[in-house]
Structures are given as structure tokens and as C-alpha cells.
Amino acid sequence: MRLNCVVVDDSTIHRITIAKLVNEHPDLALVGDFSNASETRSCIINKNVDLLFLDIEMPVQTGFDLLDGLKSRPQIIFVSSKSDYALKAFDYAAVDYLHKPITKERFNKAVQKAMDIFQLKKEGVEEEGEFIFVKSNLKNFKVYINKIKWVEAFGDYIKINTEDETHLVLSTMKSFESELPMDKFLRVHKSYIINIDKVQKFNSRFAEIGNTQIPLSRNKKEDLANALNKP
CATH class of the missing domain: 3.40.50.2300 (Response regulator)
Known part of the structure; x- marks a missing residue:
């Protein structure tokens, strides 16, 4: 190699x-x-x-x-x-x-x-499947991309919510967004990035993943609808 x-x-x-x-x-x-x-x-x-x-x-x-x-x-x-x-x-x-x-x-x-x-x-x-490494509590963790449900801003940190656990990582939303595949994830709000495949339903204000409502920025409903309708 x-x-x-x-x-x-x-x-x-x-x-x-x-x-x-x-x-x-x-x-x-x-x-x-x-x-x-x-x-x-x-x-x-x-x-x-x-x-x-x-x-x-x-x-x-x-x-x-x-x-x-x-x-x-x-x-x-x-x-x-x-x-x-x-x-x-x-x-x-x-x-x-x-x-x-x-x-x-x-x-x-x-x-x-x-x-x-x-x-x-x-x-x-x-x-x-594909994964990335994140550093949380001074340790490196392997996070499989297909298990990420959503990412949210948390002060100077971001919180990565997966199917199994959450990680608090020192990073910006912009930087972390660049590591995610664009066809699978969408920035729907200044403080939220969602895994399109995990969305169960949405309206003009929220996208729902499990029992969690993720707020949508005013102009993001159409983007989400288009992403969900792609073959």
C-alpha cells in the first residue's frame, strides 16, 4: 500500500x-x-x-x-x-x-x-461501509457514516447523533459537513445536518427522525423534498 x-x-x-x-x-x-x-x-x-x-x-x-x-x-x-x-x-x-x-x-x-x-x-x-474518525473526550472513535442520524451545533462543539451513541466533538459544522457525502446528508438549518435516509416525515417547519424534530430553515423544505425524491 x-x-x-x-x-x-x-x-x-x-x-x-x-x-x-x-x-x-x-x-x-x-x-x-x-x-x-x-x-x-x-x-x-x-x-x-x-x-x-x-x-x-x-x-x-x-x-x-x-x-x-x-x-x-x-x-x-x-x-x-x-x-x-x-x-x-x-x-x-x-x-x-x-x-x-x-x-x-x-x-x-x-x-x-x-x-x-x-x-x-x-x-x-x-x-x-464508509466511516470517519472523530475525537471525543481525548479518544478517537470510529463512526460509520450510514449510522449517523443527525449532527447539531453545540457551542464550540458539534454533537454527532448515531444509531448507537452520541459524540461531542470540537469542530465547526462547516468542517464536519465537508467530510460527509453530499448525496446522503443535507444542512437543513444553521445548527443541523441530517442524514436524508433517516428522515421519516417532514413539514414546512420540521423533519422527524425517530422521536426527534429537526428544525428546517425557511428555504430548506424544498431542498429536502428534492433530496428525498431522488432515485
Whole structure:
């Protein structure tokens, strides 16, 4: 198993350094290295990219801007000379945050995290369908996507309600929404994302999942109706 990697950094020296580390790693394959977000976005759309080594401060568009423009994201390892963005990186479900200059030992540790997650996801798809990892109470939990009923905003956290349990996760709704398949989930309110398959009935104000009424924003009833009527 080898992960297809892309390196993004506007600094030629740092980009070459990271690309060299990728090429020397037996479990990584370099499919591209770029100095800007535009070229990177095109590569990710047209190629199978598993892992992105991403600088944050770049001209025109930042690393965060790049991720915001992607419908589907590979795993992300941020690379930066500043620690200021580490908390924000958490919102993008980053595998790791590497501080420049990067040592080979630290690089390999970050790669191993990505390898472990990739392998677990591969096994999970074969067993019970696609899943994601979430961190709750300082522990990582595997959450199967088809078991999620709805997600709700909870202050600085989100609450993930599944068929079996709930998880309180430090994340934004926007970030978590990007990890969910668009054809299965719908943001029906600023504070709620629902699994379309779990909706039992709805009206102009609420969608019902089990005994729970999920509020609908004024313009979301039609979107929900269209989603439910898709073949």
C-alpha cells in the first residue's frame, strides 16, 4: 500500500525538501508538487490523491482557501513555520501539523498516522461501509457514516447523533459537513445536518427522525423534498 502524495509550498527550498522526504519514504508516491493553490486544486480533481502536505501562508490563496474550495479532501498534513494556525487546522481534520524546519523523524511519525488512518478506513469500508474518525473526550472513535442520524451545533462543539451513541466533538459544522457525502446528508438549518435516509416525515417547519424534530430553515423544505425524491 502506497499513498499518492502532493506537496504544496510557495517556498522552493521547503517544497524540494518535503518532496525529497516523500520520495525517500517506501510507502509514499509523489504525484505532484506545486507552489500555489490553483495548480494544486486541478491536480486533486484530476488525479487520485491520498495525502496532501500543505503550507498555509501562500500568495493569492492560503492553504485553508484551497481546502474550502474542495468538495472532497484527501488526508491533510499541514506544514508551517508558525504555530498560530494549529488550532484552526484542527477544524480541517488534519492528520498532523508539522513545524518548519521538518526533521525526518517527525515527518515519518506524521506519515505513519496517515497510513494507519488510511488502512483503518479501507478495512472499515469492507466491513460495514464508509466511516470517519472523530475525537471525543481525548479518544478517537470510529463512526460509520450510514449510522449517523443527525449532527447539531453545540457551542464550540458539534454533537454527532448515531444509531448507537452520541459524540461531542470540537469542530465547526462547516468542517464536519465537508467530510460527509453530499448525496446522503443535507444542512437543513444553521445548527443541523441530517442524514436524508433517516428522515421519516417532514413539514414546512420540521423533519422527524425517530422521536426527534429537526428544525428546517425557511428555504430548506424544498431542498429536502428534492433530496428525498431522488432515485
